[in-house]
Amino acid sequence: LKVQNRSEEKASTVSLNEEKYLGFRPQRVSVAGGVLSFAKNQTAPIALVILVVVGGIASPVFFTYQNFINILWIVSVLGIIALGQTLLLLTGNFDMSVAYNVGLAGIITVMAQLHGAGLWLSITLGLGAGAVVGLVNGCIVAITGANPFLITLGTSTLIYSINLTITQAKTWYVAIPKFAFLGQGKIFGSVQISVIFFLALAFVLEFLLQRTPYGRNLYILGLNQRTAWLSGIRTNRVKLATYILCGLTAAFAGLIMTSRTGSTVGNAGAGKDFESLIASVLGGTSLFGGRGGTLKTVVGVLVLGVLNNLLILLNTPYEAQQVAKGAVFILVVWLDGFAQQKQK
Amino acid sequence: MKIAGILQKSSGVLAQRSVVILFAVLFVVFSIAVGGTFISPLNLQNVARQISFDLPVALGMTTVLIAGGLDLSVGSVMSMAAALSIGLQANGTWFAVLAALCLGLAVGAVNGLLITRGGIVPFIATLGTMTLVNGSMLTYTRQRPLAGKDDSFTYWGSGSIGPIPVPLVFALVFLVVLSVVYQYTKFGRDLYASGGNEEAAHLAGINVARSRFITYLISGLLAASSGVLLSSLLDSASPQIGTDTPLWALAASIIGGASFAGGRGTAVGALFGVLSLGILANGMDLIGVPTYYQIGIKALILILVVGLDAVLARNLRNGLRRAVP
Numbered sequence: 001l002k003v004q005n006r007s008e009e010k011a012s013t014v015s016l017n018e019e020k021y022l023g024f025r026p027q028r029v030s031v032a033g034g035v036l037s038f039a040k041n042q043t044a045p046i047a048l049v050i051l052v053v054v055g056g057i058a059s060p061v062f063f064t065y066q067n068f069i070n071i072l073w074i075v076s077v078l079g080i081i082a083l084g085q086t087l088l089l090l091t092g093n094f095d096m097s098v099a100y101n102v103g104l105a106g107i108i109t110v111m112a113q114l115h116g117a118g119l120w121l122s123i124t125l126g127l128g129a130g131a132v133v134g135l136v137n138g139c140i141v142a143i144t145g146a147n148p149f150l151i152t153l154g155t156s157t158l159i160y161s162i163n164l165t166i167t168q169a170k171t172w173y174v175a176i177p178k179f180a181f182l183g184q185g186k187i188f189g190s191v192q193i194s195v196i197f198f199l200a201l202a203f204v205l206e207f208l209l210q211r212t213p214y215g216r217n218l219y220i221l222g223l224n225q226r227t228a229w230l231s232g233i234r235t236n237r238v239k240l241a242t243y244i245l246c247g248l249t250a251a252f253a254g255l256i257m258t259s260r261t262g263s264t265v266g267n268a269g270a271g272k273d274f275e276s277l278i279a280s281v282l283g284g285t286s287l288f289g290g291r292g293g294t295l296k297t298v299v300g301v302l303v304l305g306v307l308n309n310l311l312i313l314l315n316t317p318y319e320a321q322q323v324a325k326g327a328v329f330i331l332v333v334w335l336d337g338f339a340q341q342k343q344k
Numbered sequence: 345m346k347i348a349g350i351l352q353k354s355s356g357v358l359a360q361r362s363v364v365i366l367f368a369v370l371f372v373v374f375s376i377a378v379g380g381t382f383i384s385p386l387n388l389q390n391v392a393r394q395i396s397f398d399l400p401v402a403l404g405m406t407t408v409l410i411a412g413g414l415d416l417s418v419g420s421v422m423s424m425a426a427a428l429s430i431g432l433q434a435n436g437t438w439f440a441v442l443a444a445l446c447l448g449l450a451v452g453a454v455n456g457l458l459i460t461r462g463g464i465v466p467f468i469a470t471l472g473t474m475t476l477v478n479g480s481m482l483t484y485t486r487q488r489p490l491a492g493k494d495d496s497f498t499y500w501g502s503g504s505i506g507p508i509p510v511p512l513v514f515a516l517v518f519l520v521v522l523s524v525v526y527q528y529t530k531f532g533r534d535l536y537a538s539g540g541n542e543e544a545a546h547l548a549g550i551n552v553a554r555s556r557f558i559t560y561l562i563s564g565l566l567a568a569s570s571g572v573l574l575s576s577l578l579d580s581a582s583p584q585i586g587t588d589t590p591l592w593a594l595a596a597s598i599i600g601g602a603s604f605a606g607g608r609g610t611a612v613g614a615l616f617g618v619l620s621l622g623i624l625a626n627g628m629d630l631i632g633v634p635t636y637y638q639i640g641i642k643a644l645i646l647i648l649v650v651g652l653d654a655v656l657a658r659n660l661r662n663g664l665r666r667a668v669p
Contacts, residue, residue, distance in 0.1 A: 140647065146654030147604055149467050153591060154647035161640030274475060287468055319487065322479030330458065330472035337463035 043335065044283050044299040051306045059313040067309070069190055075305035076198035077102075077253045077260070079298065081272055082279040083198075083205055084249030086297045087242050089280050090209070092222045092289025093141065093148045095243065097156035098250040098276055101133045102269030103163050105251035106258030111166060113175035122176070123255060130251020131244050133159060138243030142236040156273065160266075167266040174262045183259030194256045198298075201249070205294040218242065222289025278329045279304050281336055288340050304328075363600050363616040370620055374627035381630055389507060395622040396512040397501075397577070398589075398596070399615060400570040403522050404563030405593040405602075406614040408466075410526070411559045412539035412606030413459065416470040418567040418593055419586035420477040421451050425571030426581040427481055429497075430490045437494045441572055448568025449561055451477055456557035474590070485583055492579040501577030511573045518566060523611040535559065540607025588642070595646045596621050598653050605657040621645075 055062040081098050088095050095101075109126035117125065137155055141148045174180070185193045209215035217238050221228045229235050253272075258264045277287075283300025285292025307328070311321050374382050381387055401418050408415045425444035432440035451473055458469040492498065503510040526532040537545035538552040545552050567589075575581045600617030602609025624645075628638050 140651060144651035144654045145658055146651050147467075150594070150604065150650045151647060154643050154650065157588075157591065157643035158640050158647070161636050161638075161643060164636040164639070165634075274471065277471075287465060317483070319479060319483035322482055323476060324479075326472055326474075326476030326479050329475060330469070333464050333468050333472060334458065334462045337465075341463045 043332075044296065044303055047282075048299060048303050048306065051303060051310065055306060055310045055313070058310065062310070062313060066190075069192075069195075071302070071305045071309050072195045072198075073192045074308070075301050076192070076194045077257045078272060078275055078279060078304070079198045079301040080201060080253040080256070081250050082276040082283075082297050082301050083201055083294050084246035085276040086280045086283075086285050086292060086294050087205065087209075087218060088148075088246045089277075089285045089287065090218045090222045090289060090292055091239060091242055092225065093239060093242065094152060094277070095134075095137060095246045095250075096149060096152040096273045097133060097137060097159055098246065099269045099271060099273035100156050100159040100163055101130055101247060101250040102254035102257060102272055103264070103267065104133065104159050105130045105254030106264040106268055107163055107166055107172070107266075109179075109255055109258060110172045110174055110264050113179070114172065119176050119178055122179075126255050127248060127251045130247040130249075130254070132247070133250075134244035134247020135240070137247065138240035141243070142239050163268070164266040167264070169266050171263050171265050174258065174264075179259050180262060181259070183256045183261075194260070197252075197256070202294045202298045209293055214238070214241070219290050222286075222291075224290075274329070275304065275325070278325065278332065282328070282332050286336055286340060287333060288336075363613055363620065366599070367616050367620045367623070370623050370627070374623060374630070378627060378630045382627065385507070387626070387630075389504075389509065391622050391626050392512050393509040393577075394626070395618050396509060396515040397570050397574045398593070398622065399515040399618050400518050400566040400573075401589055401593045402596040402600070402614045402618045403518055403611055404566035406597040406600065406609045406611065407522065407535070408559045408563045409594075409597055409602040409604065410539050410607065410609045411535045411556045412542065413556055413559060414466040414470065414594070414604070415455060415560060415563045415567075416467055416590040417451055417455060417474040417477060418563060419589035420474045420481060421448050421564055421567040422571035422574065422586035422589055423581070423583060424451075424477050424481040424484070425568035426575035426578075426585050427485050427490060427583075429572045429575050430492050430579075430581040431484065433493045433497070437497050444572050445565060445568050448564040448566075448571075450564070452561040452564025453557075455564065456560035459560070460553040460557050482583060485581065487583055489580050489582040492575070495579075497576055498579045499576070501573050501575070502579075511577070514569070514573060518569075519611050519615055522562075526611060531555065531558070536607055538606075588639075591646055592621065592642065595642070595649050598649045603653055603657055604650065605653075 052062075061067055081102060085095060085098060105126040108129045109122045112122040112125045113119075133155065137148075137152050140146070140151050140155070144151070181193070183192075183194055187193055187196065209218065217228065217233050220231070220233060221235055221238055225235060228238075254269060257268070279300045280292070280297050281287055281300070282303055283292070283296035283298070285296060285300075307324070308321065311324065316324075401422065404418060405415060425447055428447055429440045429444040432443050455466075455470050455473055458464050458473070459466050462469070464472075499510065500514075501511055505513065526535070534545070534550045534555045537548065537550050538555045542552055571585065574585060596617035597609060597614055598604065598617070599620060600609065600613030600615070602613065621642075625638070628641070633641070
């Protein structure tokens with residue numbers, strides 16, 4: 001029991017003091033060096049500040065209350081997906097099926113409404129679909145031990161085929177008007193309720209990560225699966241639970257997205273898998289597992305949102321935005337790779 | 345050691361011999377289920393032409409897998425190469441083709457650098473370049489299909505020498521060259537060693553990073569040549585080219601005996617992997633399976649193959665651990 005306690009303690013201190021270790025320098029470092037090492041650890045917040053300043057200079061409408069609210073509103077769907085993705089990344093796993101899982105939840109909900117289900121039943125069915133997808137992903141990964149990336153890429157395509165089959169490649173409209181509240185409803189006058197959901201979920205999950213045994217287990221699992229197993233953590237159970245959680249958050253984001261547009265299509269959610277990865281890693285969650293947190297992901301999501309907003313305000317064509325996304329992704333994972341190498 | 349040997353043999357369910365059996369079974373099943381149309385010379389020629397655009401990509405993927413990597417950017421390289429070889433025809437067809445092939449090499453070099461120098465996991469790095477190349481392709485084509493201007497260019501994709509499609513000749517040349525390289529050159533042995541056990545290969549004096557870097561160059565070049573041949577067949581380039589290629593090529597390679605764990609796989613295996621998936625797609629088309637179901641069936645095959653590959657690799661590892669004290 002002592003051994004177990006010690007290893008858990010060690011792992012949790014490593015994860016909590018991660019930032020200090022990463023940028024650690026002896027005391028004789030110059031001011032410039034100190035600034036540099038600080039900057040390396042705070043990439044996402046610094047990028048956010050720079051982007052906001054650039055935005056203010058480049059566009060007159062950027063610094064308006066309405067624009068900020070808009071940014072938050074737009075990113076909240078991606079943000080909720082990225083929160084679930086972050087939990088999985090912490091364990092060293094991935095879920096590439098979140099994209100079409102988002103679509104599936106919306107499609108199931110709309111279809112249930114069209115077949116006469118009530119508001120709450122349709123929402124439950126939508127969320128349930130997400131949980132089932134998470135369960136399937138988790139089971140396959142846990143049983144076969146295969147690369148989670150490839151497996152979930154496979155299930156993603158499978159869900160896509162299901163979505164296309166259900167929708168028959170047509171657009172379907174929400175049948176219950178009240179459902180619009182989830183995506184369009186406002187409180188405090190002008191703040192959308194989905195923004196509140198996003199931020200609240202981020203804080204709840206951060207609490208889960210930092211203050212509960214389950215959260216601590218995620219970090220240990222991500223740092224070293226074998227150590228986690230030897231210290232008595234039921235690794236497969238933790239993995240399964242996290243996959244289900246990720247499926248649920250994706251489904252929830254899907255409900256918000258569907259409620260926002262009032263309709264759903266077969267390829268709804270496409271591209272969200274990649275974007276959620278970018279947002280998480282941009283925020284400082286490592287692709288190698290064991291480092292990161294959901295509040296960091298909020299910053300990462302905001303960076304992406306502000307960047308997107310800026311590109312749109314500056315009338316950049318859609319295609320160029322895709323190039324920018326790819327470039328940002330490569331840059332960010334490169335930095336992540338360096339951080340990982342340095343740690344070793 | 346005896347036990348290890350037996351395990352190695354029995355775990356070869358996905359190895360070369362079985363893929364030939366799989367191919368034979370699929371062939372017989374579709375011959376019976378579809379009837380005469382399936383084994384008609386015209387249809388077989390169709391299948392042969394179809395697989396000759398898939399084979400180079402699968403060969404490249406197998407090469408990368410042998411050295412312990414993965415390349416998801418092949419699909420976007422294919423579509424960008426197709427767009428360049430059609431779009432630059434105004435400057436001369438040879439220049440256009442050369443530019444397309446250079447693009448493949450360049451993307452391969454970026455992949456190789458990101459993975460060997462940058463320390464990024466292969467699938468993440470190639471996912472990034474995939475998005476980047478895809479975005480560039482969309483920017484270049486403005487999301488519209490491009491039409492060819494040079495009629496002689498179409499010969500490379502749609503022409504035939506007797507009953508044999510011209511692109512198949514290219515694909516078979518790639519196959520033979522890579523087979524020889526894998527089996528009879530030092531570089532080939534280095535590949536298997538790097539993928540099989542990185543540490544041991546490094547200690548044996550093999551430059552693992554260099555061999556891996558070259559595999560990405562090969563994969564990029566082969567994907568680009570696939571794109572060029574395909575654009576020649578269609579005499580146009582559409583942004584839709586290559587959307588499901590990475591998954592599909594991966595499944596073909598693993599069915600053909602390559603492993604995600606690295607160190608295994610052959611060029612002939614890749615050929616039979618491509619053939620099996622090719623006649624599966626063709627057979628489903630002839631029976632009239634809806635496109636949406638076909639997407640799902642392909643996904644199921646990928647999940648099955650990747651899962652099985654992982655289980656077998658784990659069994660092999662455990663068996664070796666038990667057998668060697």
